[in-house]
Amino acid sequence: MIEVKGLKKYFKDVEALKGIEFHVGKGEVLGLLGENGAGKTTTLRILATMLKPDGGTIVLNGKNVVEHPQEIRKNIGILFGGESGIYDRLTARENIAYYGELNDMSKEDIKERIEHLAKIFNMEEYIDRRAGKFSKGMKQKVAIARSIIHNPSIMLFDEPTSGLDVGGARIIQQFIQTCKEEGKTVIFSSHTMSEVEKLCDRVAIIHKGTIVESGYIDDLKQKYEKDVEDLFLELVGEK
Amino acid sequence: MNYKHISIVFKKELKDIFRDKRTWIAGVLIPVLVFPLMFYLMGIGKTKMESNLQNDIHIAIEAKGQEAEIIGFIEEMEGIIVMKPEDPYLALENGEVKTVLVLGDNFQENIVNEKPAEIKLMYDEVSSESSMASSVVENAIRAYSEGVTLTRLSKLGITPEVLQPTVISWEAYVPEGQESKGDGAVLMMMTFLLPFLLMLYPVVGGMPAAIDLGSGEKERLSLEPLLSTGADRLSILIGKYLTILLASVIGVVTSLGGLVAASKISPEMMPMGFKISPLALTILISISLLIAMMLSGIMLSISVFAKSYKEAGTYLSPITIILMIPAYLTMFMDLKRLSTPLFFVPLLNAVLLMKEVLVDIINPLHIAITFSMCIALVVASLAFTKYMFSKESVIFRS
Numbered sequence: 001m002i003e004v005k006g007l008k009k010y011f012k013d014v015e016a017l018k019g020i021e022f023h024v025g026k027g028e029v030l031g032l033l034g035e036n037g038a039g040k041t042t043t044l045r046i047l048a049t050m051l052k053p054d055g056g057t058i059v060l061n062g063k064n065v066v067e068h069p070q071e072i073r074k075n076i077g078i079l080f081g082g083e084s085g086i087y088d089r090l091t092a093r094e095n096i097a098y099y100g101e102l103n104d105m106s107k108e109d110i111k112e113r114i115e116h117l118a119k120i121f122n123m124e125e126y127i128d129r130r131a132g133k134f135s136k137g138m139k140q141k142v143a144i145a146r147s148i149i150h151n152p153s154i155m156l157f158d159e160p161t162s163g164l165d166v167g168g169a170r171i172i173q174q175f176i177q178t179c180k181e182e183g184k185t186v187i188f189s190s191h192t193m194s195e196v197e198k199l200c201d202r203v204a205i206i207h208k209g210t211i212v213e214s215g216y217i218d219d220l221k222q223k224y225e226k227d228v229e230d231l232f233l234e235l236v237g238e239k
Numbered sequence: 240m241n242y243k244h245i246s247i248v249f250k251k252e253l254k255d256i257f258r259d260k261r262t263w264i265a266g267v268l269i270p271v272l273v274f275p276l277m278f279y280l281m282g283i284g285k286t287k288m289e290s291n292l293q294n295d296i297h298i299a300i301e302a303k304g305q306e307a308e309i310i311g312f313i314e315e316m317e318g319i320i321v322m323k324p325e326d327p328y329l330a331l332e333n334g335e336v337k338t339v340l341v342l343g344d345n346f347q348e349n350i351v352n353e354k355p356a357e358i359k360l361m362y363d364e365v366s367s368e369s370s371m372a373s374s375v376v377e378n379a380i381r382a383y384s385e386g387v388t389l390t391r392l393s394k395l396g397i398t399p400e401v402l403q404p405t406v407i408s409w410e411a412y413v414p415e416g417q418e419s420k421g422d423g424a425v426l427m428m429m430t431f432l433l434p435f436l437l438m439l440y441p442v443v444g445g446m447p448a449a450i451d452l453g454s455g456e457k458e459r460l461s462l463e464p465l466l467s468t469g470a471d472r473l474s475i476l477i478g479k480y481l482t483i484l485l486a487s488v489i490g491v492v493t494s495l496g497g498l499v500a501a502s503k504i505s506p507e508m509m510p511m512g513f514k515i516s517p518l519a520l521t522i523l524i525s526i527s528l529l530i531a532m533m534l535s536g537i538m539l540s541i542s543v544f545a546k547s548y549k550e551a552g553t554y555l556s557p558i559t560i561i562l563m564i565p566a567y568l569t570m571f572m573d574l575k576r577l578s579t580p581l582f583f584v585p586l587l588n589a590v591l592l593m594k595e596v597l598v599d600i601i602n603p604l605h606i607a608i609t610f611s612m613c614i615a616l617v618v619a620s621l622a623f624t625k626y627m628f629s630k631e632s633v634i635f636r637s
């Protein structure tokens with residue numbers, strides 16, 4: 001459960017977020033849509049406690065983000081960009097286990113969980129090889145496994161498919177679908193409308209730091225009598 | 240702060256950097272090899288030059304058709320071979336002769352008439368062998384002159400002692416109950432080299448780790464996921480800091496090992512015949528550790544600030560030069576007369592104190608000031624690092 005109210009963020013004099021509001025329920029996927037510089041990454045970084053908000057309240061699973069950052073972090077997983085942040089000199093297993101340990105999992109739990117994840121992502125063959133020589137797709141799977149090693153109830157994705165080929169994007173999309181089926185609360189930001197339509201229940205369109213429209217995709221389509229892409233362009237286009 | 244998280248980060252970073260070839264090259268291989276190699280090469284150079292000089296020196300004499308006693312004298316000198324090239328200057332240029340001896344006009348006549356007889360040594364200014372050969376020849380000429388002088392004196396009925404009113408000899412004063420600090424040149428070398436090493440090698444050893452652990456995380460985009468794990472920022476920071484500190488210390492230890500190895504391999508270049516008291520050793524080690532602690536923090540801060548490996552490298556490399564300055568600055572300072580205010584200057588004080596204790600000057604005031612300053616700087620550097628790591632505009636600098 002994510003509840004965001006009046007979220008503000010300044011970078012020096014620039015007001016990057018001007019009172020963002022949205023909520024995402026359990027088992028729900030919210031698509032965060034916006035042009036470059038709209039404020040998607042900033043929003044997600046604040047949710048992940050990496051940046052401090054300058055105003056507003058954010059409650060994740062009933063806990064205030066600013067007051068309990070560490071507990072919040074144990075309940076979230078992030079995947080910013082597709083395959084980012086794998087340590088080349090560690091094996092796939094070591095990469096994944098590192099995050100398990102930092103999230104206070106026991107050695108046995110980590111071992112068990114990695115076996116499980118290696119099986120579902122087909123990584124068993126290379127789980128003990130160093131990541132340096134992995135293909136993009138292999139690295140991506142390691143990054144995904146790492147983000148959910150601690151089985152977080154909230155997943156945050158920031159343009160997870162950008163720069164990936166069709167196969168890579170497919171892996172991520174399937175993963176988001178699985179998260180949803182497992183009842184996780186998911187936010188993912190994207191530029192790609194088709195992807196948003198396929199995966200999201202609801203969308204929030206963010207423009208210059210404010211949410212200009214949000215709702216169920218079908219409702220919005222009916223309201224504007226347009227497909228998602230056109231209504232997006234209408235909402236964020238310079239009027 | 241959470242000790243478990245610190246240890247997790249520390250172990251992971253250690254594993255990571257020690258699987259990196261760069262760590263081994265910069266932190267172990269270079270420090271271990273650089274001194275033995277340097278001394279070995281210096282040794283070869285020296286021996287080669289000496290052996291070249293022990294070989295006979297080929298020279299030419301341009302007498303301009305004159306007959307002179309000195310020609311016969313030099314021809315008979317051992318180690319000097321007088322060649323008779325058609326063009327002595329061409330021979331000098333080609334290195335066939337190392338020097339050309341040019342007799343002035345009326346040379347023999349002037350000798351006989353007891354007037355100054357001119358003689359010129361032509362040498363090749365780009366050849367170090369030529370200038371050394373010239374001084375050998377000069378000595379030969381002096382020997383000849385001395386002979387002439389003696390003859391003239393005895394002709395006048397004067398004994399040679401009359402012309403030597405003083406006899407000078409040198410001896411280092413060693414106070415009673417103390418031992419000699421050893422060869423003066425070795426002492427000079429050690430008081431320069433050791434502080435230099437103890438200042439510089441924390442950086443040489445720690446820098447690759449610092450770059451990788453700070454800007455490396457940014458460049459590979461692993462910083463954000465790392466910061467969103469259950470570990471708090473301070474624990475992550477301390478884990479990283481300790482890794483860099485360890486790499487720095489390893490750099491120092493390996494370079495000292497290299498120095499010892501060098502003295503074993505080329506004892507004639509680097510005799511270790513000098514002693515350090517246990518107190519001096521303790522002070523040296525503590526100062527070096529404090530410097531490593533201070534520099535590790537600074538390097539990590541700068542590295543976290545940088546956006547990429549490249550940027551971090553650009554910012555960090557000047558540190559080595561800054562650290563060399565105090566070592567060179569203090570090279571010719573008189574250790575017996577250091578003014579106390581100098582010990583308030585960061586880094587310079589560390590070098591000066593190390594030099595003092597190396598020559599067994601134990602000045603409690605200097606020690607107290609230097610340690611207080613160093614500890615204050617370590618605290619400042621840690622506070623700065625913590626500040627940098629908590630600042631959004633540093634972590635998410637774009």
Ligand SMILES: Nc1ncnc2c1ncn2[C@@H]1O[C@H](COP(=O)(O)OP(=O)(O)OP(=O)(O)O)[C@@H](O)[C@H]1O
Pocket residue numbers: 011014016034035036037038039040041042043631632635636637
């Ligand atoms: N660390 C920072 N320092 C200063 N300004 C920043 C910083 N991060 C973001 N901004 C500014 O905040 C605004 C929102 O940026 P943000 O990265 O959140 O946009 P975005 O929607 O993720 O864009 P994109 O699609 O390009 O990723 C932009 O104007 C950006 O320049």
Ligand SMILES: [Mg+2]
Pocket residue numbers: 040041042158
């Ligand atoms: Mg973004």
